[in-house]
Amino acid sequence: METAIDTLFTNALVLCMDDDLNQYESGAVAVKGDSIVAVGPEAELNGAYQARETIDCQGKVLMPGLINAHTHVPMTLLRGLADDLRLDVWLMGYMMPVEREFVSPEFVRLGTQLACAELIKTGVTTFADMYYFEEDVAKATAQAGLRALCAQTVLKFPSPDAETYEDSLAMARDFIQRWKGHELIVPSVAPHAPYTCTDEILRAAAELAVEFDVPLHTHLAETLQERETMRNETGMPVIPYVKKLGLFDAKVLAAHCVHVDLGEMRTLHKAGVGVAHNPTSNLKLASGFAPVSKMRELGINVGIGTDGSASNNDLDMFEEVRLAAILAKGVSEDPTVVPAVEALSMATRLGARALHIGRLTGSLEVGKRADMILVDTSPLHNAPRFQRNVDNAYAQIVYAAKSSDVTDVMVNGKWLMRERVLQTLDEVSLLKQANEYARRIDAFLIEREQSVLSKLIALGGSSEQESFEVQVKVKIQDLETVRDALDNPAIEIIRFKNYHQYDNYFYFEDHKQGRLRFREDDLIDSKGNVASVRSRLTLIGPSREEHFDQDVLLSRSRFLAPAAHTLRFYREYFKPQSEIVIEKKRLRWLVNFKKTEFFVNLDHFEKPDLGSFLEVKSTTWSRKDAKKKALLAAELITLLGASIKDTVTKDYTEIIEEK
């Protein structure tokens, strides 16, 4: 008697991607409701089932849909926004300012829909996501019909969807409660990474995941810097540290795991942690080379992910699988590691296990959900087809086939694409909306990039602050004379400091932008050692405000703030046209002279060799006050033994430029 089913696929090369790597040609698969009820040779299945719909696969490959084990789908709206930048410049200079400005439930929904359209067209049936407003990601994904692990991000900083991490954790809890048990969505929590979370966040997230028995999605050991910082701060490598915190009490999906040693890999394996390997992202951001073949050798469930489209720049798992296979060979200097069948297993069965949903999907087996794709290997770039051994079929999919060869996609027994036509999403409308967003983001960035000042402000985190200064400067030959003159009873010394200063002045094509100075101040103690280091960023106005008698100047700094990033960061972010480097020793006295505070600086240049200068400076707040202080400054500098006729009205940088 024939069993009634919904769909019978016939005349296919069936790659089951199960543990036994069964292949059937001509093979058949029977689907009833959301599940697979039979897989095998066509001859066996034919006649056994009465199908509502029979699909003649015409010799195409029928296989489980691919699993994108790590991504941030809404970031698809930021694809191509900024490339070829170092991670910090890319993240803090572009991604985060744009996300602060634009990320909203609407942005997230549209980004998710755009990503789902691309994922379906490239043969992905399941993905693991991590972003803000994750419930909106889940809604849009469920509507598109894809399966996903959706993880609500938790950060120690304010994020686009939460002021505090407590808010994020509460959002995650609500989301998990509401969505647990959904037929397509597995809700999850995502403490972003050890270096962006506190220990408390990591613990609380793990407890939440355990409480609801849902997976936990995070980034671990992505960069060398993360590993080194962790080692410096805790004395431990990343993996043992988070294990100690109890993170692995949860079912963890860990993205990257690039900088892990053998002991850490063993820990990951023992703890049942699934790893998402992201080869394109790791290369493009120069994060490093993950020890994939070693992890697989140890038996870790390693899946493959694209990471977000903003760092890839697509969601094409065919490219990613191919890269995972060949990169592992290059890195291990062994062309036999991660053969095609292994890479394809990582993108299917092992990926599902890494997401902790191996019981649901990842292979064509009776009882699993009907998540599958048809791949047409007839296009030119796949030809010819060799059949000598079973590996030929995997090699054709991994090394030759393209995502554009995917013709049909079914998830949970429902069609999402038929003959390359999307069934649940409207491409034209999505493209139109995406390009409208791009226009707005372009405008926002063009606006901020109009001036150095607005680029500075866009970095956020630093306070904007203007400063006015009265200053007079003379070239001197003899430092000792000045030091002696400071003993004058009319001068009260409040504070003395000894600095070694390293200045980098950035110049821009448009001189009206002013100059940006990055200064590293090394405070030198009485023994001549560096006691402390601080860095400050100063945007110096293009011209002086006023020139008083006796060559006392009034100047203005338009922006002054602690430098939160490195010199290299600012250089890559601001892209100055040219740079001037100055290194000098500065003896600095804060003095009280006629009831007015002045800084007296004795500067000796190490680089370039400009000699020594005496500078008297005072901050001011009004033009009237400035005038009064200008007179006092001239008087003080004369008292210090300098001749006012030797006054230098040029900045140090101007002196260097003239040289």
Added chain:
Amino acid sequence: METAIDTLFTNALVLCMDDDLNQYESGAVAVKGDSIVAVGPEAELNGAYQARETIDCQGKVLMPGLINAHTHVPMTLLRGLADDLRLDVWLMGYMMPVEREFVSPEFVRLGTQLACAELIKTGVTTFADMYYFEEDVAKATAQAGLRALCAQTVLKFPSPDAETYEDSLAMARDFIQRWKGHELIVPSVAPHAPYTCTDEILRAAAELAVEFDVPLHTHLAETLQERETMRNETGMPVIPYVKKLGLFDAKVLAAHCVHVDLGEMRTLHKAGVGVAHNPTSNLKLASGFAPVSKMRELGINVGIGTDGSASNNDLDMFEEVRLAAILAKGVSEDPTVVPAVEALSMATRLGARALHIGRLTGSLEVGKRADMILVDTSPLHNAPRFQRNVDNAYAQIVYAAKSSDVTDVMVNGKWLMRERVLQTLDEVSLLKQANEYARRIDAFLIEREQSVLSKLIALGGSSEQESFEVQVKVKIQDLETVRDALDNPAIEIIRFKNYHQYDNYFYFEDHKQGRLRFREDDLIDSKGNVASVRSRLTLIGPSREEHFDQDVLLSRSRFLAPAAHTLRFYREYFKPQSEIVIEKKRLRWLVNFKKTEFFVNLDHFEKPDLGSFLEVKSTTWSRKDAKKKALLAAELITLLGASIKDTVTKDYTEIIEEK
């Protein structure tokens, strides 16, 4: 007055890829005959020309066609034949045996046509080839309408198209004479690589290239092994060595250049050598990581190539450009190196220069040939499009666009593809013919892989040889007794040798295949040092031929030959089911006993610990002779003090198996 032209492209985002990186949007390009006569803003060109055909590009990207700087197009017929193997196993175990059997002018023509179809569909307008029967490659390419540098291979070994290298050089000369000046084909000579050529070949090829002022195409410094062998044999690195031979007197296109140091890179630059970087091939074959960003920094013209489809497995330059861009970042640990515009320049302008045809093609400039493509960036995976800075356009092409976005291709002013339909080739017919070849190659390999013996023979280079042996063996406790007994005047000692022997026995699932023994014989001199090492391969029959009285055996080795490859090679090539490893010391006397030569072996086992054995052996050629020698062997072994009742009838491997 309007100038009459053939084609005017309008409404495009024109990426000129010239030295100034001009971009025009909306841009236009005017083509007359085979050349570009104008490039610029549409507003400027409109009205200036009277075109036979005006193409509204509808906002697509119009750019120079991509240049595949290194490939072996006929090998497209071998795509997917054998993957995930080490270079030597892949090359000597599969590619070369199949090429010896199948490569012919017909094979080469079909492979070239199949490749051209794929190249055109993926936006390539020029490629650099190296293969056998290169004139047939040139003919098929010219018919397809593509531009190519076609280089006739020269090897020191016999090749599919020539018995000797003199023949190959003569073919190259004829080919160059006939084709020089062709509008599409630049004929060339290809001494394959330093390690596959003699110094004489390299010199002669360079002289030929200089004589006709054509480029020379070769492989240089692809693998670590090549570098190390060169250093051991000549005391020099690869680049200085070939320079000394005069190779760089010619205009050289050098593929790979993976293992080159800074000095070598400087030499390449100074000599004007163009480099073809093949990122996929280098990863897939685990050759290493080419220092691409360093080479570019030095100003070397680095192009990008796919290498042959048998080691890639496609000819997709979009994938290759993207990989070149991201791999360079990973390798140099700097995400800012080889930005998108640099990678795309390598695939266009710089690639053309690497091929020494930069004056002809590689950019959209007035006077250059009209080699160009239209890329539709409207498909989903490209969205959205940012326009904030000029680099956004390059990033979109390099990081997001796919080869399937190429819609139209023109070479030398002629259309090769319109709206994704090939104009000069018939895909359906090519696919049919390619699959027929695949069937024949499959059949050939299936036939040869039926037995270990035929796989051995397929390797070629070794002589097949059968050997019969009479042998008797006893376990002994005391080696000295035997040594003393050899002083017996009835025994004349002809020769004595002291060996340390390392044996690996390969076992196969089908026991009828016999066992394959790889033996390394270390000859030990009188001081106990290793005087020489030789390796031999022996295929041992599955069963004994006969059992004579007194446990003397007649056995047969079905194949005996020097082992040209390493143990590792044979292990990966034969994939044995299991292995037995034996290490023993063998004292071996060749003696004359009653006018018959015997080998007397005193074996002491180091691994596993089996103790010591005395063996008496003699080769034989007939059953009658065997019977006679069996009696003598029993007599001799008794004379040597062993008790014939202690005779062991088992092989050493059988003794080990029982343990």
